[in-house]
Amino acid sequence: MAINFDEDTASVKSPSKLAHVVLRTNNFDKMVSYYKEFLGAESIYQNDFLAFLTYDEEHHRIAIAAVPGTQGKITASCGLEHISFSFDSLSDLLLSYRQRKRKGISPLWPVNHGPTTSIYYRDPDGNMIETQVDNYENPDDATAFMKSKYFSENPIGTDFDPEDYIKRLTAGEPEADLLKRVEIGSRSLPDFMMV
Structure with missing residues (x-):
């Protein structure tokens, strides 16, 4: 079927997926090392000022660029608030938390x-990273919750303690x-988001 490139439509065609995020830094080696550890990633290509990292089938999910003249992050400025990475289960999310903790990577905020x-x-530049698991098997159920009085x-x-969740899972409580x-x-x- 031929595509009608001149068809007038109400909305733009959506992309099929989010491919990657590029982070500009003045702290190149520390950032590359951090993301390799944080994601269990490897460099597909790296030189003195560019690194392309992946942890899955995509050729790169994160790129880090050392650009001359880059200033430190100004927390109160407009821009990207955080990037997020999903896990298939709560157990996987908590396993990655515990593995990061052993490597000295502490969480900022656990929240449901x-x-x-x-x-x-x-990260070392002050960018926020979210690791998450979906609480609903069906996206429609998540949307319904977001339209509920509770979400409004x-x-x-609601904050939670990852160590408490690990104890409860280990004791047999269902995810x-x-x-x-x-x-x-x-x-x-939360206070850490306020300027």
């Missing part, structure tokens, strides 16, 4: 947003029970 259970980190009251989420968000009422942005 409702649609996802997430653990946030900061608290779109931020599905831990993925249900504990409702705490209204909540504002």
Whole structure:
């Protein structure tokens, strides 16, 4: 079937996937080392100022570029808030948390947003990274939760302790029970996000 490139449509054709993120840095070696450890990634190509890293079938998911004249991150400026990486299960999310912890990579914020259970980190440049697992098997159920009064009251989420979750899973508690968000009422942005 031929594509009509002149057809008038209500919306633009969506991409098939998000391919990669490129991070500009003035801290090249530290950033490359961090992302290799954080993601269990390898360099597909690397020189003195560019690194292309992957951890799956894509030729690169993260690229890091050392650009002369790059200034340090200004936290209060506009820009990308965070990038997010998904895991298939809560156990996998918590395993990666524990493995990072052993490597000295500490989380910034563990939170159950409702649609996802997430653990946030900061890289050496101050960029935020979210690692997450979907709390619902069906995206329509996650969307329904996001349209609920609970999400309207608290779109931020409820904090949790990853070590407590590991203990509870090890004791035999089902993942599905831990993925249900504990409702705490209204909540504002966490302090570390405020300027």
